[in-house]
Amino acid sequence: MKHLIAPSILAADFANMGRDIQMLHESNADWVHVDVMDGRFVPNISFGFPVLKAIKPLTDKVMDCHLMIVEPEKYVEAFAAAGADIITIHYEATNHLHRAMQQIKATGAKAGVALNPHTRVDLLFDILEEIDLVCLMSVNPGFGGQKFIYSTLQKVRDLKAEIERRNLTTKIEIDGGVGLQNAEVLLQAGADVLVAGSAVFKADNPKDMIDKLKQVGAEKVI
Numbered sequence: 291m292k293h294l295i296a297p298s299i300l301a302a303d304f305a306n307m308g309r310d311i312q313m314l315h316e317s318n319a320d321w322v323h324v325d326v327m328d329g330r331f332v333p334n335i336s337f338g339f340p341v342l343k344a345i346k347p348l349t350d351k352v353m354d355c356h357l358m359i360v361e362p363e364k365y366v367e368a369f370a371a372a373g374a375d376i377i378t379i380h381y382e383a384t385n386h387l388h389r390a391m392q393q394i395k396a397t398g399a400k401a402g403v404a405l406n407p408h409t410r411v412d413l414l415f416d417i418l419e420e421i422d423l424v425c426l427m428s429v430n431p432g433f434g435g436q437k438f439i440y441s442t443l444q445k446v447r448d449l450k451a452e453i454e455r456r457n458l459t460t461k462i463e464i465d466g467g468v469g470l471q472n473a474e475v476l477l478q479a480g481a482d483v484l485v486a487g488s489a490v491f492k493a494d495n496p497k498d499m500i501d502k503l504k505q506v507g508a509e510k511v512i
């Protein structure tokens with residue numbers, strides 16, 4: 291499968307959010323990555339479902355919502371109603387991951403789990419069948435523009451091997467510090483979706499950068 295690019299609007303211009311969503315709508319981006327932060331699970335506050343609700347009508351791109359919040363189960367229905375197509379919660383933020391996956395899927399959204407850099411990927415293996423997307427954090431969540439943590443690569447390989455061994459369709463998303471400098475090695479390791487915030491929005495031409503990220507590895511016959 292061709293990989294997907296999910297620009298993170300955490301790096302967009304908040305005073306011109308409509309303009310930046312329009313740019314993504316016209317671009318070859320696959321998903322819009324929506325980083326929700328509560329100031330408790332992570333030491334930063336971004337935005338919540340009112341912003342998602344406002345941007346949803348501006349594009350038909352998949353709304354990929356990454357909830358960096360405590361007690362995410364309380365807000366699953368609100369994010370689904372606001373237009374989330376994928377709802378990803380953190381392993382570290384819930385005591386009942388299996389139940390939360392079912393709760394998310396009952397809304398019609400796809401269910402994702404994000405792992406902090408220190409969390410072992412094999413902790414998900416017992417319920418991998420229930421998970422549509424695993425988001426491997428390659429920075430500590432909370433901020434854009436951080437340096438990629440290279441130990442993530444082995445987690446990608448280990449997770450990909452398990453998904454293939456069990457013939458599952460679970461997608462692997464990588465989030466944090468991703469750009470042209472590491473996209474190729476991530477795709478070779480088995481990543482399906484690359485989140486890119488700063489790499490896209492700080493580029494001179496964001497649409498061209500999205501195209502470049504989409505073309506990484508294109509010349510290879512796999």
Ligand SMILES: O=C(CO)[C@@H](O)[C@H](O)COP(=O)(O)O
Nearest residue numbers: 431432434435466467487488
């Ligand atoms: O979830 C997060 C950060 O917590 C990410 O989605 C960032 O928004 C990615 O930003 P860059 O590292 O690409 O600048």
Ligand SMILES: [Fe+2]
Nearest residue numbers: 325356465485
């Ligand atoms: Fe994110």
